[in-house]
Amino acid sequence: MNIDKQLVSQRFGRNLATYHEQAVVQRDIADTLASSLLAASPALHIRRAMEIGIGTGFLTRHLLAACPEAEWHLNDITPEAFRWIDELGHPGAIHYHPGDAETIPYPESLDLIASASAVQWFDDIPAFLAKAHAALVPGGILAVSTFGPENFVEIRHILNRGLEYPTLETLRQWASQTGYRILHAHGWTRRLTLGTPLDVLRHIKKTGVNGTRSETWNRRTLADFHTNYNTRYADPEGNIPLSYHPIVLILQK
Template identity: 35%
Template sequence: MNTDLVAQRFAQAQSSYEQQAIAQRRVALELIQRMQLHVPPHLQRILEIGCGSGLFTRQLMQHYSFDQLFLNDLYPKVKQHFDEDARIYWGIGNIETLPLPQSLDLVVSCSALQWVQQLEALFLKIHQALNPSGWLCFASYAHDNLKEIKALTGQGLDYLSLSQMVELLESCGYEVLIQEEQHLILEFEHPRDVLKHIKATGVQANAEGFRWTKSSLQQFYKQYQQFQLPGSQQYPLTYHPIYLIARKRP
């Protein structure tokens, strides 16, 4: 995966992301609600992977108190979405190659880990950075995510299933306390609106070398009709979020 391209696509979408990220906003709320069932509200050191425009970060800061919050993303312009705060520290770059802050109480990520290429290596690196019984909580996506787009264009990520993710976490030394998945269906008036949504959120940031032509767009619009909901004039787009609340085994 070209991480420079991923960063570029998300940077291009940053001005429109907040308005268009309907599913991601719902996922952020769902993740914070699940965290509150297990993770104590007062922590010292937190790392968030892939903070983006701060959609999840704001939920985190609203519901949790902390001494230090380390924020990570691929490109430095994300900083403009955050107010000055002496508790916030930045780590810009690919989380797979960046050194992690140590003695962490909590590592969180919302709608970002699906971009990680070597997930096992990252989970092990996080495990080393966590305090004993520290928390790893995240929302990512599974195989049905944006399935309509992948069916028509062949473009999309390869996702782990929920059970595969649980197995991977357990093999890396975590106890999984919550494992859940959902299907969120967004509806649009026309297939072109589906494409506008995808561009505005950057979720197809891996589509390197893929270019639309007038004829391929028309074919896409026509073929997308097969997904039209029965008795509806709307066109669906599927999101398949998964939620994991895990704890480092003592």
């Protein structure tokens, strides 16, 4: 599907503060991506690096701490994100690159490109893999997390729309075809437990991850969503699940 990048930027920009508070799964994914990177490449020496889709800095904090001497190039489609990094007070060299990571130029001769919970918004992930490959030095690392087909499966089944997520095997094939060596690749599922179907909508809004299209809700559509979600997914205690399906890849050029 074609993603409305302007809508993505607007919604994340409006919800960065609540994203930082509410995006518990994305925070845990960033932690896992950082630990997977360090485990897969313990002797990695980083001189120049880029992070794509910094958000409020869940992954950035790990990267800056692990590689304080590196020259960092940080990107986000939402310019408001950069103030979250300014508040860290990092003493090293940081360059900001606002804009759509699929279209902006990347710096050359990078030792590392990292991205947590961002590339699912891309229109062409294979093209991104090739673009990152060209920007990396030989032996450079691409560390990325995205989401698999079970992500938000409840909402997609009820509304019959949403992002299209590749499988782990498809991502591995794309990476290999691009010329990467796969150092690490795994996926898992996590289900948040929420109170009501309306809490699901509030959670999605507060984390800004509803940027695929403009949605007009009215009393009837909200009632239908509430009824369908409860009927299909509520547990015996009336709790409501929301599924996440993270995938982590550590790739070497």
